[in-house]
Amino acid sequence: MERVPILKIGDILLVSIQLDMSDQTAVQLQEDLAERIVATGCHGVIIDITALDIVDSFVGRMLSTIASISKVLDAETVVVGMRPAVAITLVELGLSLNGIRTALNVERGMELIAAARADELDHQLDDDPDAETATP
Amino acid sequence: MALNAEESGRLAALLGGHAEQVTQRWTDIVASSLRGRLSHAELRRQVEDLHRAIVGAGEQGAIDLSAEHAAELRAALSELSRGRARQGFSATETTISIFALKDVLADLVQGSATADALHDYVAFSKLVDELGLFTFESFVRTRESLIADQAEQLLELSTPVVKLWEGVVAVPLVGTLDSARAQVVMERLLQTLVDTGSPYAIIDITGVPAVDTQVAQHILKTVVAARLMGADCIISGIRPQIAQTIVALGIEFGDIATKASLADALRHVLRLNGVETARRQPRRDV
Numbered sequence: 001m002e003r004v005p006i007l008k009i010g011d012i013l014l015v016s017i018q019l020d021m022s023d024q025t026a027v028q029l030q031e032d033l034a035e036r037i038v039a040t041g042c043h044g045v046i047i048d049i050t051a052l053d054i055v056d057s058f059v060g061r062m063l064s065t066i067a068s069i070s071k072v073l074d075a076e077t078v079v080v081g082m083r084p085a086v087a088i089t090l091v092e093l094g095l096s097l098n099g100i101r102t103a104l105n106v107e108r109g110m111e112l113i114a115a116a117r118a119d120e121l122d123h124q125l126d127d128d129p130d131a132e133t134a135t136p
Numbered sequence: 137m138a139l140n141a142e143e144s145g146r147l148a149a150l151l152g153g154h155a156e157q158v159t160q161r162w163t164d165i166v167a168s169s170l171r172g173r174l175s176h177a178e179l180r181r182q183v184e185d186l187h188r189a190i191v192g193a194g195e196q197g198a199i200d201l202s203a204e205h206a207a208e209l210r211a212a213l214s215e216l217s218r219g220r221a222r223q224g225f226s227a228t229e230t231t232i233s234i235f236a237l238k239d240v241l242a243d244l245v246q247g248s249a250t251a252d253a254l255h256d257y258v259a260f261s262k263l264v265d266e267l268g269l270f271t272f273e274s275f276v277r278t279r280e281s282l283i284a285d286q287a288e289q290l291l292e293l294s295t296p297v298v299k300l301w302e303g304v305v306a307v308p309l310v311g312t313l314d315s316a317r318a319q320v321v322m323e324r325l326l327q328t329l330v331d332t333g334s335p336y337a338i339i340d341i342t343g344v345p346a347v348d349t350q351v352a353q354h355i356l357k358t359v360v361a362a363r364l365m366g367a368d369c370i371i372s373g374i375r376p377q378i379a380q381t382i383v384a385l386g387i388e389f390g391d392i393a394t395k396a397s398l399a400d401a402l403r404h405v406l407r408l409n410g411v412e413t414a415r416r417q418p419r420r421d422v
Contacts, residue, residue, distance in 0.1 A: 080366065084326030087361040102366035104333050109366075 004029045006036050012044040012113060013037065013075075014106070018051045026062045030069060037073045044113035045070045046106060050081030060095050067100050076116050078102065080109040139199045143259045148194025150244055151187060158240050159183050165236040170229060182219075182233070185212050199263060201270055213267060214274045221278035230275050234268040295321045297328040304336045304405050305329065306398065308373075310343030318354035325358060329367045336408070337362055338401045342373030352387045359392050368408075370394070372401035 002025060007014040013036055015029070033045065047063065049055065067077040080103045090096070101116075103109040139147065151158055163180045170179070189212040196205045213234070220230040238261050245257045295317065300306045307325050311317075325337060339355060341347065359369040372395040374382070382389075395401040406413060 078366075082365045084323060084330060084361070084365070087326060087364040088322060088357075090364055091357045091361045096360070097364060102364055104329060104335060104366045108333065108335060112366075 001025070001028070003032070006032055008036070008040055008042065009110075011042055011117075012046055012110060013040065013042045014046050014048065016048040016051070020054075021059055021062060026058075030062075030066060033066060034069055034073065037070060037075050043075050043117055044110075045075050045077045046109045046113070047077065047079045048081050048106060049079060049086075050083070052086065053083070055082070055086045055090060057093075057095055060090070060097055063097060063100055071099075076101070076113050078109040078112050080104065080106050139194075139259055139263050141197050143256065144194040144197060144199045146256060147199070147260055147263070148191045150241075150248070151194070152191045154244060155187065155191075158244070159187055161240050161243065162187070162236055165239055166233045169232045169236070170225070173225075174223075182216055186216065186234075186237075189213075201266055209267075210270070213271050217271045217275040218278045221275050221282070227272060227275055231268045231272050234271050235264060237267075238264050291317060291320055295324055297324055299332065299334070300338065300402055301406065301411075303332075303334045303409065304338065304402065305332060305334045306338040306340055306401075308340045308343060308398075312346070313344055313351045313354055315350075315354070318351075318358070322354070322358045322361060326361060326365060329362060329365060335367050336405045337367055337369045338398065338405065339369055339371050340373040340398050340401070341371065341378070342375070342398070344378075347378050347381055347387075349385055349387060352382065352385070352389075356389070356392075368393075370401045370404060372396070372398045 002019055004015060004017055004019070004025060007016075013033065015033065019025070021029075036042070037045070045066070047066065049059075052059070063079055070077045078101045079097065082102060101112060103112050159180065162183045163176065166179050166183065167174075167176055189209040190199075193199050193206050193209045199209075200206060201210060216233065217230055220233075241257065241260050241264070245253045245260075290311075295307070295309075297305055297307050305325070305328055307321060309321065313321070325339075328334070329337060339358065341355070344351065355371065359371070362369045370393045371389065374394055374396060393401075393404060395404060403413070
């Protein structure tokens with residue numbers, strides 16, 4: 001059975017989908033990705049769909065599921081590289097990728113994850129009054 | 137409707153025999169109907185072409201516009217109507233050039249006064265009607281292709297995507313936005329976003345005369361599609377009347393940023409990007 005490769009780059013896992021997704025490959029990808037996030041402790045997942053000509057409701061749901069799983073494991077998911085034709089089709093069909101962040105390309109996706117991560121750390125510092133008082 | 141071989145022969149003989157008289161009279165009638173907008177010499181050349189084509193077709197046997205040997209006649213008629221259509225003449229002014237032949241024939245047939253004169257004239261006049269209809273058809277076809285060409289040119293020239301800043305592109309929309317144009321704008325904008333890797337797009341609607349629910353729908357679709365791809369859209373150039381219309385129609389732009397002018401939109405995007413614009417001390421001439 002074909003598997004989707006998952007690459008680790010720094011603090012980010014990169015998933016590049018190059019083949020048509022079937023039920024089985026989708027489930028396999030979800031399992032693999034969850035394991036890799038736990039194993040590596042990464043805080044970001046980038047899913048690259050540049051090679052996909054068609055994004056239907058099935059692929060859309062798969063992306064949403066992956067985003068939710070990653071969220072539970074404290075990793076931010078960004079979908080990158082959606083083609084114009086795909087975006088137009090999704091809009092015409094009335095499908096929206098709820099809860100999924102998107103970026104134009106992998107580079108922007110990495111920036112987005114880094115920015116989100118920085119925001120989160122700032123918030124944690126702000127929320128914790130001891131952190132500031134403890135260090136004079 | 138077509139003439140049989142015998143009638144065609146008689147028509148060819150009639151027209152061929154009085155060539156000079158026919159072209160002269162025919163040109164005069166057409167010239168008076170066009171009131172001097174085409175030179176006499178040019179009209180005469182056109183009429184001679186037609187005359188030659190009709191006589192030629194008649195000598196070759198039964199005149200039937202759809203037949204093989206009438207190709208020259210068809211070409212002459214098409215050329216005449218194409219020329220007239222491009223020069224901006226009306227349909228009446230074009231077809232009258234053909235129907236003028238009826239008057240010419242009436243004179244000729246009256247002059248000959250043979251037993252079959254009436255029968256011949258009716259047959260000839262049916263043929264002229266057919267020629268006139270053919271001319272009208274090709275006139276309309278030429279006009280339609282002119283309109284189609286113009287619509288296409290309009291589509292090409294009116295949707296540029298310009299780069300305003302590093303990572304910021306703008307689409308200044310000008311003119312009414314129908315479905316076809318909206319589609320072109322949407323595709324071009326999204327493609328530019330991918331090509332340039334710009335995360336921000338500004339859609340400027342200063343040049344859109346009216347915004348109804350359909351136009352708003354097109355703009356919203358573009359914004360949603362851009363968001364799916366990971367880019368943000370800002371709508372700018374909303375004139376006061378347009379703002380009132382939007383509210384009156386109950387159109388919801390949701391969380392899409394809208395700005396009054398392109399400058400405001402650019403400033404907004406730059407601030408999001410973390411670019412600060414500061415005014416330097418203006419130069420003073422002492």
